[in-house]
Amino acid sequence: MxxxxxxxxxxxxxxxxxxxxxxxxxxxxxxxxxxxxxxxxMPYNMSLEYENVVMNYHNIFYAILLEIILVLIAIxxxxxxxxxxxxLRQNTAWEKSMTILTIIGMISIxxxxxxxxxxxxxxxx
Amino acid sequence: MVVNxxxxxxxxxxxxxxxxxxxxxxxxRVSYWFQRLTGIFLLVYFIGHVYETSSLTNGIDAWxxxxxxxxxxxxxxxxxxVIGASTFHSANGIRLIFVQSGxxxxxxxRPDYPYDPVxxxxxxRSGIWIALILSAVAMLYGANVLFE
Numbered sequence: 001m002x003x004x005x006x007x008x009x010x011x012x013x014x015x016x017x018x019x020x021x022x023x024x025x026x027x028x029x030x031x032x033x034x035x036x037x038x039x040x041x042m043p044y045n046m047s048l049e050y051e052n053v054v055m056n057y058h059n060i061f062y063a064i065l066l067e068i069i070l071v072l073i074a075i076x077x078x079x080x081x082x083x084x085x086x087x088l089r090q091n092t093a094w095e096k097s098m099t100i101l102t103i104i105g106m107i108s109i110x111x112x113x114x115x116x117x118x119x120x121x122x123x124x125x
Numbered sequence: 126m127v128v129n130x131x132x133x134x135x136x137x138x139x140x141x142x143x144x145x146x147x148x149x150x151x152x153x154r155v156s157y158w159f160q161r162l163t164g165i166f167l168l169v170y171f172i173g174h175v176y177e178t179s180s181l182t183n184g185i186d187a188w189x190x191x192x193x194x195x196x197x198x199x200x201x202x203x204x205x206x207v208i209g210a211s212t213f214h215s216a217n218g219i220r221l222i223f224v225q226s227g228x229x230x231x232x233x234x235r236p237d238y239p240y241d242p243v244x245x246x247x248x249x250r251s252g253i254w255i256a257l258i259l260s261a262v263a264m265l266y267g268a269n270v271l272f273e
Contacts, residue, residue, distance in 0.1 A: 022222050029215050044270055048192060050185045057181070070175070077168040084161055088141060113175045119182040 017079065024076040031069045038062070050125075057120030070113040078106040153245055156253045160217050163210040170207050201271040208267035209260040216256035224249070 012020070038056065039047045046052065056062050082102040086095050139146070145158070180191040194200070223229050229248040 018225070022218075022225075025215075025218050026222075032211075040270060044273075045196070048196070050181075050188045053181060053188070073171055077164070077171055080164045081168055084165070088144065109172060109175055112179065116175070116179040116182055123181070 021076060021079050021083075024072045024079075028069065028072040028076055031065055031072065034065060035069055054120065054123050054125050057117065057123065060121075063117050063121050066117050067114060070110055070117070074106045074110050074113075078102040078109075081105075151245065152250055152253055156217055156220075156256070159213060160221065163214040166210050167207070167214060170210075201268075204271060205264050205267045209264040212260040212263040213256050216259050217253065220249070220252035220256065223252075 041047070042052075079102065082098050085098040085102075177191050177195060180187040229252070231243045231246045234243055
């Protein structure tokens with residue numbers, strides 16, 4: 001088996017993907033902390049009321065923060081799943097299929113979450 | 126079956142069973158387990174969370190119906206588990222970043238009987254304990270906020 005050819009076909013080397021995994025993990029830690037803080041700056045139940053949540057989405061900075069959280073966690077989470085899945089079996093076909101499956105999952109969840117953020121931003125109270 | 130350059134069979138014979146076997150590797154294996162299990166659990170929660178918040182787009186009634194489903198005692202207990210899992214995953218993840226960059230592993234030495242791995246030193250073990258203690262504290266704080 002020629003490993004040189006496999007690495008040439010990949011967009012990123014595994015070592016680069018691991019760096020992306022660590023960076024997205026650490027960045028997600030900070031942005032999720034802000035997201036949680038928004039739930040506890042007022043009584044928790046009150047923070048979940050429809051008007052308060054829509055107001056959050058109307059705040060452009062918070063909407064951008066939500067989008068960043070969505071992208072970071074989707075990349076980190078689905079890449080983590082890919083790492084777990086390719087640990088279970090080692091062959092090129094399996095690795096390729098798992099990579100494609102997780103990329104589809106990642107893009108789908110980002111698209112669906114972005115749709116909520118965009119519609120939420122335009123909602124009237 | 127995949128065979129590498131020197132003719133070795135590279136099939137992972139044990140698969141999931143080998144992944145879940147806690148008997149051979151001690152605390153490092155427990156942390157490996159928790160890191161993956163909490164990771165999968167958090168990914169499932171993340172997908173569910175994106176889905177539940179999308180009810181916002183269907184108006185106030187759909188949002189309140191979703192809250193009725195999730196803001197229950199069971200829902201709060203589930204959220205406390207999410208808090209614990211995310212705290213452990215983050216703290217242990219930071220430890221793993223240090224491990225992969227070679228920090229806190231100690232110096233390599235001659236393998237002497239009883240062949241205890243140098244890498245499983247006090248620093249690593251205390252790292253795992255710190256992650257567990259932090260997640261317990263975070264769960265207590267979360268319970269306090271959710272059930273106040």
